[in-house]
Amino acid sequence: xxxxxxxxxxxxxxxxxxxxxxxxxxxxxxxxxxxxxxxxxxxxxxxxxxxxxxxxxxxxxxxxxxxxxxxxxxxxxxxxxxxxxxxxxxxxxxxxxxxxxxxxxxxxxxxxxxxxxxxxxxxxxxxxxxxxxxxxxxxxxxxxxxxxxxxxxxxxxxxxxxxxxxxxxxxxxxxxxxxxxxxxxxxxxxxxxxxxxxxxxxxxxxxxxxxxxxxxxxxxxxxxxxxxxxxxxxxxxxxxxxxxxxxxxxxxxxxxxxxxxxxxxxxxxxxxxxxxxxxxxxxxxxxxxxxxxxxxxxxxxxxxxxxxxxxxxxxxxxxxxxxxxxxxxxxxxxxxxxxxxxxxxxxxxxxxxxxxxxxxxxxxxxxxxxxxxxxxxxxxxx
Numbered sequence: 526x527x528x529x530x531x532x533x534x535x536x537x538x539x540x541x542x543x544x545x546x547x548x549x550x551x552x553x554x555x556x557x558x559x560x561x562x563x564x565x566x567x568x569x570x571x572x573x574x575x576x577x578x579x580x581x582x583x584x585x586x587x588x589x590x591x592x593x594x595x596x597x598x599x600x601x602x603x604x605x606x607x608x609x610x611x612x613x614x615x616x617x618x619x620x621x622x623x624x625x626x627x628x629x630x631x632x633x634x635x636x637x638x639x640x641x642x643x644x645x646x647x648x649x650x651x652x653x654x655x656x657x658x659x660x661x662x663x664x665x666x667x668x669x670x671x672x673x674x675x676x677x678x679x680x681x682x683x684x685x686x687x688x689x690x691x692x693x694x695x696x697x698x699x700x701x702x703x704x705x706x707x708x709x710x711x712x713x714x715x716x717x718x719x720x721x722x723x724x725x726x727x728x729x730x731x732x733x734x735x736x737x738x739x740x741x742x743x744x745x746x747x748x749x750x751x752x753x754x755x756x757x758x759x760x761x762x763x764x765x766x767x768x769x770x771x772x773x774x775x776x777x778x779x780x781x782x783x784x785x786x787x788x789x790x791x792x793x794x795x796x797x798x799x800x801x802x803x804x805x806x807x808x809x810x811x812x813x814x815x816x817x818x819x820x821x822x823x824x825x826x827x828x829x830x831x832x833x834x835x836x837x838x839x840x841x842x843x844x845x846x847x848x849x850x851x852x853x854x855x856x857x858x859x860x861x862x863x864x865x866x867x868x869x870x871x872x873x874x875x876x877x878x879x880x881x882x883x884x885x886x887x888x889x890x891x892x893x894x895x896x897x898x899x900x901x902x903x904x905x906x907x
Contacts, residue, residue: 587659
């Protein structure tokens with residue numbers, strides 16, 4: 526008698542039923558059921574890149590609140606960027622390294638308005654990370670919560686995360702959330718009251734500094750559908766993960782498990798803005814600093830641009846023009862904006878110069894490509 530096969534129960538976004546009503550094709554990714562497309566990937570892509578405004582459900586990403594009077598001190602000892610320089614209502618990229626300087630998780634850290642008043646006031650941080658690194662980041666923080674006044678709460682299941690991107694994103698956010706939300710500058714974040722709920726609910730608005738305009742909204746799960754429909758009524762078009770993947774690669778943003786993992790020293794990834802070299806000690810700091818000041822990485826994630834649309838696969842070898850293997854492709858896509866295939870991949874240090882010519886192996890073919898600084902589309906950020 527054969528053993529029954531245990532079926533994995535996928536986690537569903539608060540907007541799962543709405544995605545199905547809109548005709549989305551659903552896919553599985555990192556244990557979540559996500560909208561792959563709503564029927565026209567290129568039109569969805571154009572909504573975010575060219576025509577106006579797109580909205581994508583990013584609720585699968587992990588969200589944690591970190592608070593306490595010693596939160597700055599403890600976070601500063603765990604991550605690569607400098608929490609002491611992070612002002613209220615702003616955010617910065619960062620990463621959690623292990624003791625060997627290798628990647629545990631890439632995160633966005635948002636400092637919300639300090640809680641309490643006077644001497645009792647304390648900082649509160651919202652940490653946003655990929656679904657694949659949610660548990661890793663959470664466990665890394667939780668290990669230290671008994672060491673002082675430092676608390677963490679996982680709010681992923683109680684909230685939704687929506688991303689609004691495109692030329693008309695500011696107008697759409699203004700129509701739904703008001704002038705204050707729409708007027709925040711790049712790398713700022715505020716909490717406002719969503720007036721279309723009773724009583725008004727608190728929504729965190731994060732400006733993501735994209736090529737045109739971009740915002741992330743963190744909202745209570747039970748209001749996700751109301752806010753989504755309000756944004757769509759204001760002009761946002763639903764966008765699935767196929768279109769989002771094109772935009773991600775154009776922005777040169779690596780994802781865990783595809784472009785980077787626990788085998789990568791953080792200096793090898795394209796997370797340069799996530800590291801402070803002046804903050805002092807933190808876990809893995811010695812390794813990361815040594816690489817910067819005493820040498821260089823053996824390889825690093827970079828961009829490759831092909832001359833036209835070509836068929837190339839992740840994992841394909843990258844050769845120098847004289848036939849030496851010098852790297853591997855990690856992600857690839859066709860960029861409608863650039864009219865050609867682009868890819869992310871690791872290259873040996875000596876071949877990282879912009880416009881260096883390399884050859885990518887695709888079956889029996891050698892496809893010519895140029896090393897390209899990231900992002901491929903200037904100003905892109907998601």
